[in-house]
Amino acid sequence: MGERVTQWILVAGAGAAVGALSTAAIMSIRSRSKQRDGYVRSLLESNGAAGGGAGSNIPPRVVGSSDLLDDEVVSEQLTRNIQFFGMESQKKVTESFVVVIGLGGVGSHAASMLLRSGVGRLLLVDFDQVSLSSLNRHAVATRDDVGTPKALCLKKHFSMIYPECQIEAKVQLYDPSCEEEILSGQPDFVLDCIDNIGTKVALLAACVRRGLRVLSAMGAGARADPTRIRVADLRESSYDPLSRAVRYRLKKDHGIEGGIPVVFSLEKPKAKLLPFQASKEEETPSDYQIVPGFRVRIIPVLGTIPAIFGQVMASYVITQLAKLDFQTEPIVNLDLDHYRVLHHRLLEHEELIHGSAEQVLVDAEEVMYIVKELWHGRSARDQNLKDTGRKMWRSVSELMLVRWDKSKPAGVSNLILLKFSEADAHESTTLDRIKEEEPEFYTMVSHVLERAEAEFAL
Numbered sequence: 278m279g280e281r282v283t284q285w286i287l288v289a290g291a292g293a294a295v296g297a298l299s300t301a302a303i304m305s306i307r308s309r310s311k312q313r314d315g316y317v318r319s320l321l322e323s324n325g326a327a328g329g330g331a332g333s334n335i336p337p338r339v340v341g342s343s344d345l346l347d348d349e350v351v352s353e354q355l356t357r358n359i360q361f362f363g364m365e366s367q368k369k370v371t372e373s374f375v376v377v378i379g380l381g382g383v384g385s386h387a388a389s390m391l392l393r394s395g396v397g398r399l400l401l402v403d404f405d406q407v408s409l410s411s412l413n414r415h416a417v418a419t420r421d422d423v424g425t426p427k428a429l430c431l432k433k434h435f436s437m438i439y440p441e442c443q444i445e446a447k448v449q450l451y452d453p454s455c456e457e458e459i460l461s462g463q464p465d466f467v468l469d470c471i472d473n474i475g476t477k478v479a480l481l482a483a484c485v486r487r488g489l490r491v492l493s494a495m496g497a498g499a500r501a502d503p504t505r506i507r508v509a510d511l512r513e514s515s516y517d518p519l520s521r522a523v524r525y526r527l528k529k530d531h532g533i534e535g536g537i538p539v540v541f542s543l544e545k546p547k548a549k550l551l552p553f554q555a556s557k558e559e560e561t562p563s564d565y566q567i568v569p570g571f572r573v574r575i576i577p578v579l580g581t582i583p584a585i586f587g588q589v590m591a592s593y594v595i596t597q598l599a600k601l602d603f604q605t606e607p608i609v610n611l612d613l614d615h616y617r618v619l620h621h622r623l624l625e626h627e628e629l630i631h632g633s634a635e636q637v638l639v640d641a642e643e644v645m646y647i648v649k650e651l652w653h654g655r656s657a658r659d660q661n662l663k664d665t666g667r668k669m670w671r672s673v674s675e676l677m678l679v680r681w682d683k684s685k686p687a688g689v690s691n692l693i694l695l696k697f698s699e700a701d702a703h704e705s706t707t708l709d710r711i712k713e714e715e716p717e718f719y720t721m722v723s724h725v726l727e728r729a730e731a732e733f734a735l
Contacts, residue, residue, distance in 0.1 A: 345371050345397060345441055354439070355395045366599040367395060373465040373598045374398040378451050378480060380427040381405070382414030382580060383494045384470030386587025387594075389416040391468075392435050394595045398443040399435070402459055403427040404450035414580035416587070451476055456483045466594045469493040470587070474522050481523070482531040490597070492590055495520045495541035497583040498576035505543040506585060508593055513608040514541040540589050542582070543608075604650065604728075616645045623678045627687060630704060636686040643689055647678065651725050652694040660721065679703055681722060690730040693722060 345351045346368055352359065359367045375396050377388040380403035388401060407418045407425050417434040418427075425433075428446035435444055451459060451471065460467065460483060467484050469491055471477045477493070484491035493511070496519040507514075511527075512535040514520035520541055527533040596603060620641045627634040639647065648654060656676065678692045679700045685691045695703060712719040 344368070345395070348441070351395075351441055358394055362599045362601065366601065369600065370595055370598045371395045371397045374400070374462065375466045375468065375594065375598075376400040376402065376459065376464045377468045377470065378402040378459070379468075379470030379472065379494075380431055381411065381470065381472070382578065382583030383497055383586045383590070384468065385416035385418070385427070385431060386584045387468050387470060387494075387590040388431055388587075389435075389438075390588055390591035391594065392439050392442055392444075394591065395439070396442065396595075396598075400445045400447065400459070400462075400464070401428045401431050402447045402449065402451060404448060414578055414583050416584070451480055453479050453483070460484070460487060460489065464489060465598060467491040468590055468594065470590070472496075472498075472519075474519070474526065478523055478526040478530065481527060481537055482533060485531070485533055485537065491537060492593055493523075493537055493539045494586050494590060495523070495539050496546070497542070497586045498578045499546035500542050500544045500582050501547055501579050502542070502544045503582065503585050506540065506582075506589060507543060507608060508538060508540050508589060508605045509608050510535050511537045511539050514539050517541040518546070538593070540586050540593070547577075606650075613641065613645070616648060617641045619648060619676065619678055620644045623687065623692075626677060626679065626700075638686050638688040639692065644678065647689055647692050647729070648694055651729055655694070656696050656699060657693040657722055657725075658695065658699055658718070681726060682708055689733050690726045693726075 346355070346359070346364065351371075355367060355371075358370070362370070373396050375391055375398070377384050377391070377399065380388065380401055384403070388399060392399060403426070405427055407415065407422045407427055407430050409420070409423050412418055412420070412423075415427075416431075418425075418430050422430045422433075426446075426448040428448050432444050432446040435442065447459065449455060456479075467480075467489050469477060469480050469484075471480060481491060481493060495514055495517045511520060511524055514524075520539065524534075527537075620639070623639075623644070624634040624637055627637050653660065675696050676694055677697060677700050678687075678694055680687050681691050681693050683704075693703075708719070
């Protein structure tokens with residue numbers, strides 16, 4: 278009897294201890310919840326939603342932890358991103374430092390979405406001011422902001438959206454003399470949203486020289502088709518006039534031929550620069566330059582396109598920061614007839630080598646996926662960045678699909694694209710020999726085919 282009483286006392290004591298801990302945890306959660314709810318309520322009252330009055334004073338907040346995501350309000354504001362990326366990946370975004378240079382139609386939208394996605398530190402750089410005509414494409418500017426420097430305008434509005442972000446605004450023109458000032462501090466990404474060729478080239482060359490990750494915006498003006506906007510290496514943006522000029526200057530002045538991702542449009546410009554119109558006979562275009570060397574003629578702009586450019590840039594950078602792996606759609610100049618030719622060539626090769634085409638498990642549409650998505654329209658032995666752009670194969674006259682592993686059927690996860698001579702050599706060797714003599718090539722092909730296997734759930 279005495280032992281049973283002792284057991285009951287121990288159980289009761291343990292239950293009381295657990296209950297006390299649970300109560301403490303609940304009280305802590307309630308306390309934090311009340312703090313968050315109190316902040317939200319004060320926001321509503323400040324904006325006139327709760328008390329009927331109109332106010333513009335947002336209550337100041339102090340985040341106690343160095344990790345912004347530990348803060349209830351911040352984590353609630355970023356909850357959809359956290360659900361998408363996961364906490365650890367979102368933390369990489371929140372701890373990142375991004376520099377945005379050029380804050381017009383493209384740059385303002387890119388910076389705005391970087392902020393709304395939780396980037397913890399932003400450096401905003403632009404020498405220009407908000408004008409009335411820029412309101413058709415600017416992300417946050419209002420008529421009250423006309424005449425305000427674009428960098429200060431963004432900082433003002435951003436502080437009301439995500440006040441925990443460390444924002445520095447510089448009202449200055451980027452040029453080589455301020456490279457150290459702007460690009461120091463090891464930014465995780467630099468966004469080039471400059472529309473002047475000389476300044477743009479100087480910035481991109483500096484980023485390459487410093488080993489900084491940079492994403493560059495090409496021409497967004499005089500275009501209307503949002504479905505033709507792409508992200509690719511600078512070498513592949515041959516459709517865009519600004520890209521051509523930037524490529525030429527980078528190669529001529531800095532020896533840089535590629536390796537820089539850019540956002541550009543495949544669409545040909547719908548309009549040209551408007552002619553210069555002086556108000557007096559003796560005036561020249563140089564009289565209207567804000568700074569020497571900058572154009573004064575106007576490019577007609579449909580405001581939606583630079584906005585989409587900016588959104589694309591922000592999405593690319595955020596996913597890179599979060600280390601979310603995805604493959605951008607390659608720029609491959611082949612039509613469906615080309616893929617049919619490759620498919621027919623595969624059938625003929627199978628009959629020649631294996632006596633039958635029965636083990637060909639792909640059709641023309643799947644050949645399109647293999648050629649375009651996996652091998653970027655060029656030989657598997659020609660996959661480095663130096664072979665993109667104008668050197669990329671623009672026809673199928675020297676290409677064919679062959680099995681990687683001859684013991685397996687010709688399916689999406691077992692076909693590689695090779696030149697004719699390479700295909701002959703491949704048929705006369707073995708995978709074991711390739712693995713031994715060319716381990717890097719073997720590993721690269723294996724990873725590409727594993728991706729195909731995963732995407733087709735094979």
